[in-house]
Amino acid sequence: MKAIYTICLCAIIGLPNASAQDLFPDGTPVPEWFSDNSAIDINSLGRHYRITDYGTANDSTEIQTEQIQAVIDKAQREGGGVIIIPEGTFLSGSLFFKPGTHLHLEEGAVLKGSDDISHFPIIMTRMEGQTLRYFAALVNADGVDGFSISGRGTINGNGLRYWKAFWLRREFNPQCTNMDEMRPRLLYISRCKDVLLADVSLINSPFWTTHLYKCENVRLRNLYIFSPSRPVKAPSTDAVDIDACTNVHIKGCYMSVNDDAVALKGGKGPAADRDPGNGGNRNIIIEDCTYGFCHSALTCGSESIHNRNIIFRRSTVDSAQRLLWLKMRPDTPQRYEYILVEDIRGNAANFLYIHPWTQFFDLKGLPPPQPSSAGHISMRNIRLDCSIFLNVEQSEQYRLSDFSFENLHIRAAENSDIPADCIDNFKPENIFINGHGITEP
Numbered sequence: 282m283k284a285i286y287t288i289c290l291c292a293i294i295g296l297p298n299a300s301a302q303d304l305f306p307d308g309t310p311v312p313e314w315f316s317d318n319s320a321i322d323i324n325s326l327g328r329h330y331r332i333t334d335y336g337t338a339n340d341s342t343e344i345q346t347e348q349i350q351a352v353i354d355k356a357q358r359e360g361g362g363v364i365i366i367p368e369g370t371f372l373s374g375s376l377f378f379k380p381g382t383h384l385h386l387e388e389g390a391v392l393k394g395s396d397d398i399s400h401f402p403i404i405m406t407r408m409e410g411q412t413l414r415y416f417a418a419l420v421n422a423d424g425v426d427g428f429s430i431s432g433r434g435t436i437n438g439n440g441l442r443y444w445k446a447f448w449l450r451r452e453f454n455p456q457c458t459n460m461d462e463m464r465p466r467l468l469y470i471s472r473c474k475d476v477l478l479a480d481v482s483l484i485n486s487p488f489w490t491t492h493l494y495k496c497e498n499v500r501l502r503n504l505y506i507f508s509p510s511r512p513v514k515a516p517s518t519d520a521v522d523i524d525a526c527t528n529v530h531i532k533g534c535y536m537s538v539n540d541d542a543v544a545l546k547g548g549k550g551p552a553a554d555r556d557p558g559n560g561g562n563r564n565i566i567i568e569d570c571t572y573g574f575c576h577s578a579l580t581c582g583s584e585s586i587h588n589r590n591i592i593f594r595r596s597t598v599d600s601a602q603r604l605l606w607l608k609m610r611p612d613t614p615q616r617y618e619y620i621l622v623e624d625i626r627g628n629a630a631n632f633l634y635i636h637p638w639t640q641f642f643d644l645k646g647l648p649p650p651q652p653s654s655a656g657h658i659s660m661r662n663i664r665l666d667c668s669i670f671l672n673v674e675q676s677e678q679y680r681l682s683d684f685s686f687e688n689l690h691i692r693a694a695e696n697s698d699i700p701a702d703c704i705d706n707f708k709p710e711n712i713f714i715n716g717h718g719i720t721e722p
Contacts, residue, residue, distance in 0.1 A: 305564065305590035306619035306657060314498060315530050315566055321431045321479050326383050327362035330355065332371070339369035344395055346374040356382050366390040366434055374400025375417040375465070380425050386434025386481055394419040394465065394487070396442040401465040407494045407524060408460060410549035410584025412558045415460065418469035418492070426474045435482040438467045440508065440515055443487035447516050458641060459517050464488040474498055484508065486518045490538065494524040495560065504534040510574050515539040520575070522546055524584075525560030532566075537573025541580040541606070545591070549584040549613045551647040561587030568592070574600040578629070581617045581655075582608025583638045591620045598627035603672075604665065606631075607655050608638035611678045612645075615653035622659070628666040632691060635673045635681065635703075653679040661687035668694045670714060675703040682706050689713065 303311050323329070330352050333339060337348040349364070353376065356362040361381020368389035374397075378384065386392060395401075401416040408415045419438060422428045430436075447462040454461075467486035470476055471494040482505040483490050490506055493499055501521065508515035520536040523529055524546040536542040548559025565588075572578050578601045579593045585608070598604060605622055609615060635655070670693040673681070682705040689712045712719045 305592065306621045306659060307590055312528065314528060321429055321477055323363050323385050323431060326429065327360065327381065329363050329365050331365040331367055333367055337371065339371065341370035341372055341393060343372065344374065344400060345371050346376065346400060349373055350376055353378055353382055366392055373419065375402055376420055378422040378425050378428060382425065383428065384420065384430045386432035388433035390432065390434030392436045394438045396439050398463045406469065407471060410546060410553070410559065416463060416465045418466040420468045422473055423471045424473065428470065428473050429477040430481055431479045432481055435484060436467060437484050438486035440485045440487040441513060444513050444515050466492050468492065470496060472496065476500065479503060485515070488517055489519045489522050491520065492522045492524065493526050493529065495526065497527045499526065499529045501531045502533055506534060506536045506538060508538045510539045519544050523562050523565060525562065527563045529565045531570065533569050535571045536575060538575055541577045542572055542575040543567055544580045545588045546584045547586040549610060550643065550645050551612055551650045554586050554614050559586055561589065564590050566592045568594045568596065570596040572596065572598045572601055577601060577603040577606035580606040580608060583610060585615060586613065587616045589618050593622045595624045598625060598629050601629040603631040603634040604629040605633050607635045609635065609653055609679045610638045611649065612642050614650040617655040619657045623661045625663045625665065630668045631672045632665055632667050632670045633673065637674065637676050637678050652677065655679065656682040659685040660689065664690045666692045673703050686712055
């Protein structure tokens with residue numbers, strides 16, 4: 282089911298109108314670009330190239346990578362245009378979109394990823410905060426300004442075989458990492474400006490679902506993003522990974538995956554902030570979305586350096602493990618600042634989760650970095666049922682300061698105390714936990 286119903290979420294549950302918010306948390310104006318919700322018109326994008334007109338078979342058993350790539354290449358040679366996937370199921374390995382080309386999936390169309398890893402070439406790419414040789418995604422666009430994916434069709438990563446292989450390998454070697462078991466991502470969009478992903482379903486990714494790297498002005502609108510948590514868990518199938526990007530708008534999407542829904546990344550390691558391949562995330566707005574099961578609705582980390590001006594608002598959460606998760610790596614210099622979470626309804630196991638993130642700790646032979654920090658974090662106008670309200674660990678590895686909680690109505694099974702000793706300059710106002718007002722830490 283598509284998530285189009287979430288567009289009117291604010292009217293349904295009585296939340297403030299979007300136009301009331303015109304400033305980022307640090308006080309700078311939100312660019313007018315974020316207010317443009319105009320529908321995509323594929324007729325304005327150039328000539329249409331229907332893949333079945335060029336020798337591509339509607340066959341879910343025979344690999345069609347070469348045929349589809351040939352259509353993309355032809356469109357580029359002829360000045361650009363829209364690659365049309367018609368109704369039917371088309372099996373493919375990695376596809377590489379070129380400048381001037383776009384992807385449109387008609388209703389009933391399925392672009393289905395191969396479950397044979399040999400159909401995904403090893404290339405220089407970005408993965409887990411590093412630039413290295415790894416498998417290409419199913420859909421790749423590098424340096425394709427103006428790139429778009431649209432339509433009512435589906436991109437299906439066909440991940441079951443990859444998931445089973447991962448868990449079998451993890452059973453054999455509990456220390457194996459995500460990249461030890463060979464899996465492609467669903468979408469990888471890098472070094473692009475003015476990107477629009479609208480209306481499509483993105484399901485069953487073998488690995489991360491949507492990975493944006495060093496992009497600017499990216500809209501994700503009315504997407505349905507899903508991977509299962511049972512009967513076979515789809516490991517590390519993050520819905521959206523934002524990696525060193527500026528101006529990203531996620532609106533009206535449904536996200537339910539067996540890992541983080543929206544994860545902010547950018548690099549890792551003690552010298553991560555000096556690596557030109559890394560970077561921070563700035564000006565990110567996530568709004569009017571609906572969340573099913575996920576490890577966290579919004580996560581800073583685990584490969585993250587600097588996140589600033591992040592807004593997460595007017596959304597419903599159901600069965601998330603955490604509403605907001607700040608992963609603090611002791612082997613990486615990190616700064617998370619000016620983050621606003623507001624107008625949220627639903628339930629999550631943890632309202633706020635802050636702990637050292639030590640999985641695969643690696644100083645790479647260098648001294649530890651200076652302590653990290655998280656500050657100017659505001660959470661307001663939230664009604665949430667949870668098991669634990671504040672799951673915050675005090676640590677010498679980071680400093681927490683300038684947290685503001687306002688108009689919170691929380692039902693929590695445990696841990697109703699405000700951790701004043703963990704957060705400097707903590708400001709609570711109008712907080713109700715299990716019906717009892719708490720005004721002082």
